[in-house]
Amino acid sequence: MSVLAAAATAPSFAFVIGDHLPILQVIVPLLGAVLCALTRRGSFAFAIAALVSWSLLGVAIMLLWQVLGAAAPITYYIGGWAPPWGIEYRVDALNAFILVLVAGVGAITIPFAYRTVGKEIDEDKQSWFYALFLLCLSGLMGMAVTGDAFNIFVFMEVSSLSAYALIAMGSDRRALLAAYQYLIMGTIGATFYVIGIGLLYVVTGTLNLADLATRIGPAFGTAPQPILAALAFIVVGISLKLALFPLHLWLPNAYAFAPTFVTTFLAATATKVAVYILLRLYFTVFGGAISLSDLPIAEVLLMLSIAAMFIASILAVYEDSVERMLAYSSVAQIGCITLGMAIATRAGLTGSIVHLLNHAVMKATLFMAIGAVVYRVGTSCMSELAGIGRKMPLTMGLFVVAGLSIIGVPGTAGFISKWQLGIGAVDAGLWPLVFVLVGSSLIAVIYIGKVVEVAYFREPGDNLADARDPPASMLIPMALLGAATIYFGLDTTWSAQIADTAAQILIGGLK
């Protein structure tokens, strides 16, 4: 039955839309990207991008609402072909949460793009910029919504290729080099992932994630080696994408030289979706079929997470550019997220998943604040920013709020996730990890404190004569996410409960 015929017979429009929410997550930004590419005026393309991002958030929230009300995951068959032959979109509490996170960050930060893109990107390239942004958004949403292993690869490449092009649009020539290095490492990561999926396909004959979870177990009895090799390939490939230490080398330059809006968006979403893919494949697909202790992945992940939390934090301390400092801090925070995964208890995973949200919110605030500074002053080097806190009080105030959250001060979102991770570690009998968490927070005090010292305790120099708070279109998104940092630190009914439900889904399927 065609969509039109369905609309004619269905009781209401809303009813039809309600049935097709999963595919809308991908289709809406994809069509928006085409429309943007057809426009010539940058402000026109911005209007399309803003409309698409806002409606996408509406769709994502409706989907989350449906999922939380339903007993079973929502499934959607593309073209009406039933799985395992057709591609299935499968939404449960975990990916609905990720979808709301990605769409939410996109919707809240898009007003920030208008001024920064207007300043950083040439007028004739602006519509292409927004087209690429929507493509990237579409790819990320697709990765989160799909239940097909090869489909994940296709969407991963859609989002990555557009991200490489977006990063290359940075005004410094080093942005080109950063994009090239990201392209090489990202492609190696994606190819590793495809090799892993190929090995799984050879032994099981299916690509559907739910189907894979049931077929890997029997196949493991006859041919264990390809499955273990597939697990290794997939974990390493996605670890490249999520910038797990020491596979993070592409990240600092990419974040430092990309246009400000791109840094904000990618830092808050791209690595988070990659973490989701790793959680989904590791726990639901492999964890449901074989004993995960067959390969020492949890042990390796634990060591690398701890290394990330310390080494990347220490590297952040020695950075002069605030953007690069925040990028290294991202690597350290990703270490926190994978730490919860390595602990692999319900409390630990809840900590990981809630930290996906909390880190996205606070890192987007930080990158927007420093982006506003770059917008006014033209640099993010600490040596040039003495006294900036007096010239841009609101911007730097929000920077401090989100910075406190990175440190994990009680009352901010960062505290909630670290608390959860700490509980998870103690539950699992790994209490020394609590000291690791506190230790990495103490290093965060140093690097955030360095910025605070420069911004507030020094006399403003002559180069800051014109610096003042940015226009409302940049300030409001920042303030919204800054308020969310506090809100998620005080009221966890929404964030932590959904994260707990999602963690239960992951742990519940374990063999």
Add this chain to the structure above:
Amino acid sequence: MQALQSLADNYNYFITIFLMVSGLYIVIARGNMIKKLIGLAMFQSSVYLLYLSPGKIVGGTAPVLDPAFTVYSNPLPHVLMLTAIVVGVATLALGLALTVRIYEAYGTVNEDQIFARDNKK
């Protein structure tokens, strides 16, 4: 003797692995950005073989229903690899385009020289 036999029986996989490893080696070992991209393309191409060779069944025909044939090759890997080829072409094109821009900005496509020129500034 047995090793030789398994080599002869599974030669397609050995070719795949050889391409895969040499492609990855070129990406890591070469400083020239064009050569890196060639290595990357080889690495990606090896995956096509990895998917396609198990999909072909010896003695099987193309998967078109006909009473005269009962053994068919699996069409799905071929379809998947069409998508992967498109992705590979797009990646290579973007990589080359970036290299052209890097050459315009730095006057070289050698990574060591580029790093040296950035540090001098």
